[in-house]
Amino acid sequence: MAHAAQVGLQDATSPIMEELITFHDHALMIIFLICFLVLYALFLTLTTKLTNTNISDAQEMETVWTILPAIILVLIALPSLRILYMTDEVNDPSLTIKSIGHQWYWTYEYTDYGGLIFNSYMLPPLFLEPGDLRLLDVDNRVVLPIEAPIRMMITSQDVLHSWAVPALGLKTDAIPGRLNQTTFTATRPGVYYGQCSEICGANHSFMPIVLELIPLKIFEMGPVFTL
Amino acid sequence: MAAPPEPGEPEERKSLKLLGFLDVENTPCARHSILYGSLGSVVAGFGHFLFTSEIRRSCDVGVGGFILVTLGCWFHCRYNYAKQRIQERIAREEIKKKILYEGTHLDPERKHNGSSSN
Numbered sequence: 001m002a003h004a005a006q007v008g009l010q011d012a013t014s015p016i017m018e019e020l021i022t023f024h025d026h027a028l029m030i031i032f033l034i035c036f037l038v039l040y041a042l043f044l045t046l047t048t049k050l051t052n053t054n055i056s057d058a059q060e061m062e063t064v065w066t067i068l069p070a071i072i073l074v075l076i077a078l079p080s081l082r083i084l085y086m087t088d089e090v091n092d093p094s095l096t097i098k099s100i101g102h103q104w105y106w107t108y109e110y111t112d113y114g115g116l117i118f119n120s121y122m123l124p125p126l127f128l129e130p131g132d133l134r135l136l137d138v139d140n141r142v143v144l145p146i147e148a149p150i151r152m153m154i155t156s157q158d159v160l161h162s163w164a165v166p167a168l169g170l171k172t173d174a175i176p177g178r179l180n181q182t183t184f185t186a187t188r189p190g191v192y193y194g195q196c197s198e199i200c201g202a203n204h205s206f207m208p209i210v211l212e213l214i215p216l217k218i219f220e221m222g223p224v225f226t227l
Numbered sequence: 228m229a230a231p232p233e234p235g236e237p238e239e240r241k242s243l244k245l246l247g248f249l250d251v252e253n254t255p256c257a258r259h260s261i262l263y264g265s266l267g268s269v270v271a272g273f274g275h276f277l278f279t280s281e282i283r284r285s286c287d288v289g290v291g292g293f294i295l296v297t298l299g300c301w302f303h304c305r306y307n308y309a310k311q312r313i314q315e316r317i318a319r320e321e322i323k324k325k326i327l328y329e330g331t332h333l334d335p336e337r338k339h340n341g342s343s344s345n
Contacts, residue, residue, distance in 0.1 A: 008250065008253075022305075022309070025254045025255070025256075025257070025305075026305065028248065028249055028254070029249065029254075029257065029260070029297075029298075029301055031248075032245060032246060032248070032249040033294050033297060033298065035246055036246070036290075036293070036294070037290070037294060039246075040290050044283075
């Protein structure tokens with residue numbers, strides 16, 4: 001989860017998120033250099049003694065400041081598109097989970113190996129145990145195995161919601177009447193938090209998502225099916 | 228205000244953010260690129276000044292040198308970093324396969340020894 005006042009991305013828990021962090025670093029370096037150049041140009045503008053009022057054009061400079069941004073945009077777009085197509089790869093998921101957004105909770109359905117369906121509500125502050133996270137912990141977590149491709153089918157029963165887990169690099173809109181699909185493979189066990197990411201009413205901020213990722217051996221023993 | 232590291236976890240280095248957003252300490256290759264860029268900037272700018280004695284133009288050359296050297300080092304370092312990550316991933320998968328299949332007919336070492344003896 002994010003710590004207080006965290007601005008940067010969370011540590012990656014899936015290969016896609018690792019790629020996203022790499023791309024973010026790449027774009028940020030380009031942005032830094034552009035900002036540096038702009039600050040220098042501003043400094044020059046403020047300290048110049050050149051006051052020629054008869055300048056009418058500057059063809060060479062105009063050519064440079066047209067072509068250079070185009071090159072920079074290509075340098076940013078190519079890795080971006082690579083990751084975009086990577087996120088759309090579907091690699092034979094082992095498990096399919098359905099996630100249905102409601103006002104203001106999530107319903108999860110494990111229908112591959114039985115008919116497990118449960119709701120996931122945020123824990124109200126009065127029900128928090130010591131160590132629980134306020135506004136993030138839920139009564140029933142989504143328990144999933146690591147190192148297995150998982151398919152999430154996401155929809156909504158009422159208004160728009162969005163199912164997001166930043167550590168996995170996931171954010172998929174839950175749209176009523178539409179089934180959206182996202183796949184992921186988690187690489188590390190742990191508990192990962194997310195929050196609804198599409199405004200959906202009064203309690204939009206109070207319908208978190210919690211994934212509990214456990215080793216496949218333990219998942220196969222069936223802890224998730226003992227609810 | 229970072230969360231305290233768990234016992235046994237390596238401590239995250241104190242972040243230094245250039246222009247308020249580029250975390251030089253915790254971004255791979257950033258510190259290396261910026262340092263070499265600064266060195267390149269000083270060499271190019273000072274070298275130009277020594278030859279021409281023009282201050283403003285030398286500053287422009289210095290800034291241009293910083294940008295070019297930083298970008299060059301950045302791409303070079305990130306390319307090597309990506310290659311290293313791929314090699315680490317391959318090594319991790321091979322170790323996992325070895326542990327999982329050791330002694331069975333799927334043992335990668337047995338397959339490899341079989342093909343080399345043929």
